[in-house]
Amino acid sequence: MKLKIIPKSEQDLSKFFLLIFPISLTLSLSIQFLRDAYFSFSNLLPNNQIFNYGFLDKLYNQSMFGLTTSISLMLIFSYLFSKSIGRLLTFFPLIFLTSIGIVSTEFLDVILNFVPNVKSNSLGNSTALIILKIVALSGLFLFASINLLAKKEAVIFHSAQFIFGGLLFYLISLLIINKNQVVFSDVLLTNTFYTSTHIYVTLSLIFLGIIHFLMTKTFNSILFSRTLASISFWGFLFLVPWSTAKFYYGSVLPNWLENVSIYLSFSILIPLLAFVVNYLKTIATRDSENSNEVLLKLVNFATFIFIFTNLLNIVSGFENLLPILGLTNFVNLISQGYLASMFFAIIALSYYLIPKLFGREVTFKPLDNIAISGLKIGYILLLLNNLFIGINSGYIWNAGANTGNPTIYGEGFNLAWSLIGINYSLSTFISLILFISSTFFFLSLLKAITSGNVTKVEEMVASNE
Amino acid sequence: MSDLINKVAELLKAPASLVQRSAEARAAASGSSVDDVLNSWLGGESITTAAPKEEAPVEDVVETVEEVKEEAPVEEVVETVEEVKEEAPVEEVVETVEELVKIKEESALTFVLSVIFVGLFTYFFGFLTTGNQATALVKESLNNTVEISNEAYIGAQIYSELNCQSCHTQNVRALIPDTQNGKVLRNKYASEAVLSNIGNIRLGPDLSTNATREPTNNKQWLTRYLNDATSVNREIPHPKYNFLNEQDMNYLVTYLLSLGEINE
Numbered sequence: 001m002k003l004k005i006i007p008k009s010e011q012d013l014s015k016f017f018l019l020i021f022p023i024s025l026t027l028s029l030s031i032q033f034l035r036d037a038y039f040s041f042s043n044l045l046p047n048n049q050i051f052n053y054g055f056l057d058k059l060y061n062q063s064m065f066g067l068t069t070s071i072s073l074m075l076i077f078s079y080l081f082s083k084s085i086g087r088l089l090t091f092f093p094l095i096f097l098t099s100i101g102i103v104s105t106e107f108l109d110v111i112l113n114f115v116p117n118v119k120s121n122s123l124g125n126s127t128a129l130i131i132l133k134i135v136a137l138s139g140l141f142l143f144a145s146i147n148l149l150a151k152k153e154a155v156i157f158h159s160a161q162f163i164f165g166g167l168l169f170y171l172i173s174l175l176i177i178n179k180n181q182v183v184f185s186d187v188l189l190t191n192t193f194y195t196s197t198h199i200y201v202t203l204s205l206i207f208l209g210i211i212h213f214l215m216t217k218t219f220n221s222i223l224f225s226r227t228l229a230s231i232s233f234w235g236f237l238f239l240v241p242w243s244t245a246k247f248y249y250g251s252v253l254p255n256w257l258e259n260v261s262i263y264l265s266f267s268i269l270i271p272l273l274a275f276v277v278n279y280l281k282t283i284a285t286r287d288s289e290n291s292n293e294v295l296l297k298l299v300n301f302a303t304f305i306f307i308f309t310n311l312l313n314i315v316s317g318f319e320n321l322l323p324i325l326g327l328t329n330f331v332n333l334i335s336q337g338y339l340a341s342m343f344f345a346i347i348a349l350s351y352y353l354i355p356k357l358f359g360r361e362v363t364f365k366p367l368d369n370i371a372i373s374g375l376k377i378g379y380i381l382l383l384l385n386n387l388f389i390g391i392n393s394g395y396i397w398n399a400g401a402n403t404g405n406p407t408i409y410g411e412g413f414n415l416a417w418s419l420i421g422i423n424y425s426l427s428t429f430i431s432l433i434l435f436i437s438s439t440f441f442f443l444s445l446l447k448a449i450t451s452g453n454v455t456k457v458e459e460m461v462a463s464n465e
Numbered sequence: 466m467s468d469l470i471n472k473v474a475e476l477l478k479a480p481a482s483l484v485q486r487s488a489e490a491r492a493a494a495s496g497s498s499v500d501d502v503l504n505s506w507l508g509g510e511s512i513t514t515a516a517p518k519e520e521a522p523v524e525d526v527v528e529t530v531e532e533v534k535e536e537a538p539v540e541e542v543v544e545t546v547e548e549v550k551e552e553a554p555v556e557e558v559v560e561t562v563e564e565l566v567k568i569k570e571e572s573a574l575t576f577v578l579s580v581i582f583v584g585l586f587t588y589f590f591g592f593l594t595t596g597n598q599a600t601a602l603v604k605e606s607l608n609n610t611v612e613i614s615n616e617a618y619i620g621a622q623i624y625s626e627l628n629c630q631s632c633h634t635q636n637v638r639a640l641i642p643d644t645q646n647g648k649v650l651r652n653k654y655a656s657e658a659v660l661s662n663i664g665n666i667r668l669g670p671d672l673s674t675n676a677t678r679e680p681t682n683n684k685q686w687l688t689r690y691l692n693d694a695t696s697v698n699r700e701i702p703h704p705k706y707n708f709l710n711e712q713d714m715n716y717l718v719t720y721l722l723s724l725g726e727i728n729e
Contacts, residue, residue, distance in 0.1 A: 042704045043695055053704045054628030149573045156571055164577075168584045176592055185599030187663040188636070193592045195665075237580070241587045250638030254598045257591075323640045327667045397667065414700055421702065 007096055010082045010089055011458075015357050017075035018350055019449075020103075022442035024071050025343065028064040029438045033431035035060050040425045050114070059113050062125065064339065065199060066106040072346055073170060073202070074099045076209055077163055079353065081144065084160030084213070086153040091143045098143065101136035105129050130178045137171045158229045162209030165237050166202050173198030185252045192253070195335065196244040200313075203338040204236050207306055208275070210345040214299050215279060218352055219286035228278040235271025239264045243313055247331050249322040265317035272310045279303055294364045294372070295348050301376055302344035308383070309337025323394070330390030333383060340379040347372070350445060360452030368444040374437025381430045385423050392419045469503040476507065613659065613723065620720025621659045623713055627706065630664035635673045635724065669703070676725035687718050 007013040035056035038045060042053060049055065078099065082089045089095055112118045112126045120126040144167055148160065176193050179186070216223050223229065245253060245261035286296075313334050316325050325331075351362050362368070396416040467481075470488070474481040485499075488506070492499045613621070624630070680686045689696055691714065694703035709717065 038704065040702060042702060047705045048708045052627070052706070052708070054631055057631045058628045145577050148577055151573050154571065156573060156576055161576065161580075165580055168580055169587075172584050172588050175588060179592075179596075181660050183600050183603045184660065184663065185603050186596060187660050189592060189596050189599060191663075191665050193587075197587065234583075237583050241591060248636075248638075250640035251636060252599060252603050254595060254602065257595050257599075323638070326638070327634055327636070327665065329666065329668070332666065393668065414698070417700060417702070421700075424702070 010078050010092070011357060013096055013099070014075065014079035014353065017071055017078055017103075018353055018357065019445075021068075021071050021075055021346060021350065022438065022445055024063070024068045026435070026438040026442050028060065028068050029431065029435040031056060031060045031063050033428070033435045036424070036428040036431045040428050055113070058120065059110065062106075062110050062113060062120075065335075066125065067103070067110055069198075069202065069206075070103050070106045070170075072206055072342060073163075073166055074103055075346065076159075076206060076349070077140075077144070077167065079349075080159045080209060080213055081147070081163050084157040084163070085148060085151040086157075087147070087151065089143070089147050090150060091146065095140065095143050098136050098140040102133065102140065105133045105136060125177055130174060134171065134174045134178060137167070137174060141167050141171055155226075158212040158223075158226070158233065159209045161233050162205045162212065165233065166205035166209065169197045169201040169205065169237075169241070173202065188248050188251055188253055192244045192248060193241065195331070196241045199335045200243060200338055201236065201240045203342045204240060204306070207302065207338070207342045207345045208232060208236065210342075210349050211279070211299065211303060211306075214295070214345070214348055214352065215282050218295050218299070218348075219283065219291045221282050221284075221286040224278050224281035224285070228274040231274035232271045232278065235268070235274065239268050239271065240313075243268065243317075244331075246317055246322060247326040249319070249326055262317045262319065262322075265314055268310055268314050272307065272314075276307060292352075294368075295352060298344055298348035298351070298372065302341050302348065305337060305344065305379065305383070306341035309334055309341060312337065312387075325390060325394050328390040328394040329386050330394065333386035333390055336379075336386060337383055340383065343375070343379075347375070347441065351448075354445065354448050354452065355455045356458035358449045358452075359455055359457040360448055360450075361455045362448045362452060367440060367447065371437050371440035371444045374433055374440060378430055378434035378437055382427070382434065385426055385430060389420045389423045389427075392416075392423075396420075469500060469507070473503050473506045614719070616716050616719040617723040618659075618720075620716035620718070620723075621662060623709070623717045624720055625661050627717075630662045631666065632664075632668040633670065633672045634664040634667045635671065636663050637671055637673045672721065672724055674725050676722045682722065682725075684718055684722060687721060688714060691717065 007016060034051070035053060038047075038051060038053045038056055045051065078095075109120075109126055109129050112129070113120060118126050118128065144164055148156065148164060173194050176190055176197060179190065181187050181190060212223070212229060215221065242257075242261050242264040245257045246265055249258050249262075251258075283296075283300075312330075316322070316330060316334075351364075351368075354360055354362050393416055396419060470481050470485050473488070474484045484503075484506075488499045488502045491502045675681045681690075686697070690703070691705075691709075692707045693705050694701050706714070706717075
């Protein structure tokens with residue numbers, strides 16, 4: 001395995017991001033495990049400024065939604081973007097610097113959580129670094145635009161479209177959290193649009209970018225319809241950013257925004273159906289004999305999670321459900337769903353890329369299968385558990401109020417806790433499964449890269465002449 | 466050439482005679498040979514490449530072939546040819562293929578500008594404009610005459626650093642289920658340190674009216690609870706904050722006791 005300190009090509013840069021992705025994922029999941037342990041078993045564990053639920057939650061958010069998400073975006077940008085526009089990336093050295101800059105600032109943000117007196121928001125973003133992130137991402141977006149304008153192919157392949165959209169909305173989410181908050185409503189608006197742009201939209205577009213590549217390339221199938229793919233792209237781009245305001249139904253946000261959010265959430269069904277039909281029809285044309293079944297299952301699973309998450313996002317738009325679901329773990333559940341669908345798409349992409357980039361075969365031995373199965377089981381349990389917590393806790397606050405019991409410390413919260421306490425304890429064990437499985441996934445990639453059978457490395461684009 | 470025609474016919478699922486006529490018409494229009502056209506339809510090179518041949522990438526042909534196979538609208542060609550086969554006379558097939566050639570040219574500029582437009586629309590209309598409207602709804606916060614004490618202000622910062630807002634909201638909604646939490650407050654202070662404590666998720670109770678409820682309005686009870694929640698209620702999994710020094714704990718309790726309708 002050869003890694004160049006300064007990458008000379010998109011291929012080298014992809015190798016770097018491919019290697020650090022599982023490390024970052026494992027780091028984030030280990031923090032998630034600690035955080036959940038400190039929620040359920042805080043009385044049994046030593047508490048201090050670092051090892052307490054609040055701090056670990058902030059650290060988890062920054063590590064997962066900042067660092068790991070940025071690495072995911074940079075991985076697919078460095079590998080898929082140039083392939084999708086059919087040319088070498090112009091200004092590659094600058095693209096290399098900006099992409100490394102983005103990941104570095106996100107990493108630095110994780111570290112800064114440990115430095116006292118550095119101000120950060122509840123998602124762990126320190127105000128000191130946001131400007132740097134915006135500058136780096138603006139630069140990368142500019143270079144992506146230039147490369148897109150100089151495309152060689154007559155058409156823009158859909159992966160490039162999704163990646164481009166993902167970059168823009170990542171940038172917009174940073175602009176949103178950089179705005180000064182003056183009044184109460186600013187905080188709600190910032191939370192609303194940051195969650196939708198940074199998590200819902202960006203993660204969805206990363207997922208779709210990968211899937212539109214894998215579902216054709218890996219299985220030798222032909223895209224069923226470019227029109228449907230375009231409907232998916234523009235639909236998710238237009239509709240999803242508005243879909244989070246509904247969770248603040250009844251708050252001080254303008255009523256029209258809450259109502260628009262509800263209606264546009266229902267409209268997500270259109271791009272979702274377009275994607276599902278396109279996916280099923282495309283996969284149906286695959287070369288069954290030469291398709292890698294493990295990758296197919298991974299891609300199918302990622303798609304299933306994505307569909308499930310979007311359906312939850314749509315269903316939660318019903319006005320009668322909003323008082324129950326708003327401000328509960330249900331909101332986290334949707335974020336986790338988008339995250340999980342993206343992870344499984346990247347895991348499939350990682351196994352696909354190892355032979356292409358490192359010239360080593362992946363044979364899917366027990367270690368790989370344990371890692372994949374563990375992550376699948378873990379994420380299904382995580383989503384179901386959060387669904388249960390979200391609905392039940394919301395229902396309890398609702399029922400407690402309607403029966404006239406004040407939801408103060410005492411019987412109101414005891415009632416809630418008696419229903420959801422066991423699920424929080426369960427969360428800790430689910431997080432443990434995910435942490436162990438991601439460690440296996442990291443080892444599985446390392447093993448394949450270092451000791452897999454030698455195969456032919458993919459030839460990348462060599463010239464724009 | 467007949468081999469090529471057969472291959473293209475197989476790929477497009479169209480009769481060989483139609484393919485041949487279309488290829489001849491295309492070759493005549495573009496000034497290239499029929500073989501070149503057939504090769505391009507097979508995916509050997511882009512049939513729509515507008516750039517002169519000498520500008521086409523040489524070494525990325527392999528990749529381009531694969532990409533075109535993946536995502537280029539070959540399927541659309543098939544569909545259109547099939548539709549035409551059923552409905553249109555033979556001569557129109559040639560034109561349809563020619564139209565497809567034109568359709569495939571996509572403007573990257575239009576795409577880039579459209580995506581940027583959607584992004585800016587979301588940011589300016591969705592976020593900034595709505596923000597101004599929302600500010601108007603709660604503008605009394607800007608002229609708030611209630612001042613927060615220095616101790617409570619430091620307590621608010623400690624609250625934020627401990628990330629208490631990850632479990633507690635200070636956001637009573639104008640909905641029936643929420644009204645038992647207290648009055649719908651438009652916020653107490655136009656201060657950033659306090660604003661960041663609004664919270665998104667309600668795992669524990671809402672704290673908007675913490676200071677006007679039993680027993681959380683009691684300083685001794687609150688201090689004991691924060692140091693060790695199990696000393697008050699064994700079932701509640703509230704984290705211990707016994708690692709805070711006495712002064713910081715006092716600031717935090719002072720802040721919590723400042724939350725209530727009395728400050729609205």
